[in-house]
Amino acid sequence: MKRVVLELENVRLDIPVFTTETRSLKASLIRSVTGGRLNRSGSGAVITALDDVTCTVREGERVGLIGHNGAGKSSFLRLISGIYQHSFGRFRAHVPVFPMIHKGFITSPELSGTQAIKAHYLLVKGNLRGFQDYSEDVVTFSGLGDFIHLPVKTYSQGMAARLLFAVLTFGSHDCLAMDEGFGAGDSSFYQKAQERLHTFLDTTGTLFLASHSDELLRRFCQRGLLFDEGKIVFDGSLEEALSVYHRGHQPGRRAG
Numbered sequence: 001m002k003r004v005v006l007e008l009e010n011v012r013l014d015i016p017v018f019t020t021e022t023r024s025l026k027a028s029l030i031r032s033v034t035g036g037r038l039n040r041s042g043s044g045a046v047i048t049a050l051d052d053v054t055c056t057v058r059e060g061e062r063v064g065l066i067g068h069n070g071a072g073k074s075s076f077l078r079l080i081s082g083i084y085q086h087s088f089g090r091f092r093a094h095v096p097v098f099p100m101i102h103k104g105f106i107t108s109p110e111l112s113g114t115q116a117i118k119a120h121y122l123l124v125k126g127n128l129r130g131f132q133d134y135s136e137d138v139v140t141f142s143g144l145g146d147f148i149h150l151p152v153k154t155y156s157q158g159m160a161a162r163l164l165f166a167v168l169t170f171g172s173h174d175c176l177a178m179d180e181g182f183g184a185g186d187s188s189f190y191q192k193a194q195e196r197l198h199t200f201l202d203t204t205g206t207l208f209l210a211s212h213s214d215e216l217l218r219r220f221c222q223r224g225l226l227f228d229e230g231k232i233v234f235d236g237s238l239e240e241a242l243s244v245y246h247r248g249h250q251p252g253r254r255a256g
Helices: 027-034 073-080 113-125 131-142 145-149 157-168 187-202 214-220 238-246
Strands: 004-017 037-041 044-058 062-066 088-093 098-100 175-179 206-210 223-228 231-237
Touching (some): 004 073, 062 238, 073 088, 073 175, 073 206, 073 223, 113 131, 113 157, 131 157, 157 187, 187 214, 206 214, 214 238
Parallel strands (some): 062 223, 098 175, 175 206
Antiparallel strands (some): 004 088, 037 044, 223 231
């Protein structure tokens, strides 16, 4: 039996809302954004984005996250990768979970492409060992040429997406949390990006993949977690999870 890499037991994730417009917040809006429920307290509010989530994942498992927009998939990815801290229950990650869920650079847009590549590498690795090979691969694959020396803020949306995609899909990870909504840039880059993405995912150890594409999930995953209103309502084989989802599982109704 392979070692456990992730443990969640009765985990809840509460996100405080800091706004003077608390009374105007509607539950339907909150559900569409986070999949959670809205609780008002005094002059503030709290969104429960995940509730009573329990699951154990072992090394090498490839898990598809299934559910409608706002069901809680993205909140789950952010929690297991350390972007969010759980509010209640027990959560343990025994390996680092690499988040491939950002839609933009987390560094300053004032940095040049070259500097952004180095900053990302340092954030992930903590040192510059192996950086030269990494940098050369990213620059070549992104196809930015001499533009790599200009500030990222001067890039078109497509150029920035190509660079970010190249930065994040180099090498391999023991455990990866990926949102399918992550972009790859302009249409001329798409086929090249898909080939690199498939190679990248094939070399990943443990995988969490949130997607609305049955084809993509079947390509890379064997287990499925079905989310609804911040809860896991089904946990089993991917085919069973997709079957439950497509049979018309409605938000608010547990699979049975």
